[in-house]
Amino acid sequence: MPRHEYLKEKLPAVCHFFKNNERVLLALLFGSFGTPDMHFSSDIDIAVLLDEDISLMEELAISAELSILLGRDDIDLVLLRQAPVNVAYRALATGDIIYSRDPELVADFVEETLNLYLDFGLRLQEMDRDFDLSLKEAYGNGKW
Template identity: 40%
Template sequence: MRPKSPATLLRERLPQLKRLFASDERILAVFLFGSQTDGYATPHSDVDLAVLFARPVSFQDELALHVAVAEILGTERFDLLNLNQASLILRQRAISGRLLYERDPIRVSDFIEQTMLAYIDFVPDLRAFYRDYDASLEEAYGLRPG
């Protein structure tokens, strides 16, 4: 019998994960993002979870959460992203995924709004960066993006 994919394990054990998240008052929200939500997942893909905390947590607290999620899923083929410490690009990507758990809709909505507004302001700079990057690749290696 073939082992179950992380995505299958997540679907089967989502109620247990939601109970875990609800039992930790520091967790405001959890998003599923990455290949599992953008249509590029394969049976070998891991699961990407982004956690929004109500207040700063220690690295040990993050590790404890990782262990608890691994015990429920029965696999370590997943990543946990701390949204409170993530870059703007990763925050935007995570909130564009699927909301799995939400403790406080107002605070989560505020976080999403702040992230989207900052990202919208950042997009012109990001496009300029990619344009310059593509030009430097073409100049150095004769490569054309495409």
């Protein structure tokens, strides 16, 4: 089934699930699934903003329910309040909103994340580039 048809078929149930969970403030679909960058091994990345942090068991329960609703086990659930700032920023900047409950609380979180990202995220990207460069220097060009 083509990805756009798959999403059209499955997302209403996912939206209904989020709507029935009062703790969910925002849900985003991000990553390569459903985009031209999608490939055979693309998982489904869903970022969720909850009203507060949850336990690992609660996170696993949400992930399991999403797997059932989507008919796939390759769901990557990202809890935005608990995610690293660069991951939260990427989800917010590139994701498609699939559910939103409270625009004012969401806007506050987006502003907070953007401020953190501007303070730290750009430096993290620089550190990642330096790390990648050092790996290429050490192991690149067949130097094993």
